[in-house]
Amino acid sequence: MNDKTTVTIYADGGCRGNPGSGGWGSVLELGEQRKELWGGEHHTTNNRMELTAAIRALEVLKRPVTVILHTDSQYLQKGISQWIHNWKRNGWRTADNKPVKNADLWQRLDQLAALHQIRWVWVKGHAGNAGNELADRLANRAMDELRQTSAHAHPCAD
Secondary structure, three states, X not given: OOOOOEEEEEEEEEEEEOOEEEEEEEEEEEOOEEEEEEEXXXXXXHHHXXXXXXXXXXXXXXXXXXXXXXXXXXXXHHHHHHHHHHHHHOOOXXXXXXXXXXXXXXXXXXXXXXXXXXXXXXXXXXXXXXHHHHHHHHHHHHHHHHHHHHHHOOOOOO
């Protein structure tokens, strides 16, 4: 693989409280170019933020490319690499016939993943992987920004 045509992505999500305020961060690298993305939601889960980080990164890509996507979420890595095939075959139901959690995000991720050749790589979180650590900082930045905007909101805004 030539790194001029391979996009490396680091995606991470987190939540303060689960459910609670969450954030996601993604880092895209192509050669010497780097793009950082982040965002958050007030009432969400850790797993939704992990999925959102990957989705938002893939949405930025303007044409089909080879991607190496790093995540510290086994839920994301195993879900998209292994579990999704049975979920789709079973009409988005689990092996015990329950609706798949986060099916809306899994379906969007599946659509985006079909456009690219992606290798999904699990990395240990908080273990010194520079790209993963940066994605984690971006997710935390998003959570901090959410808290700041909430603190400045008018108490009667709801």
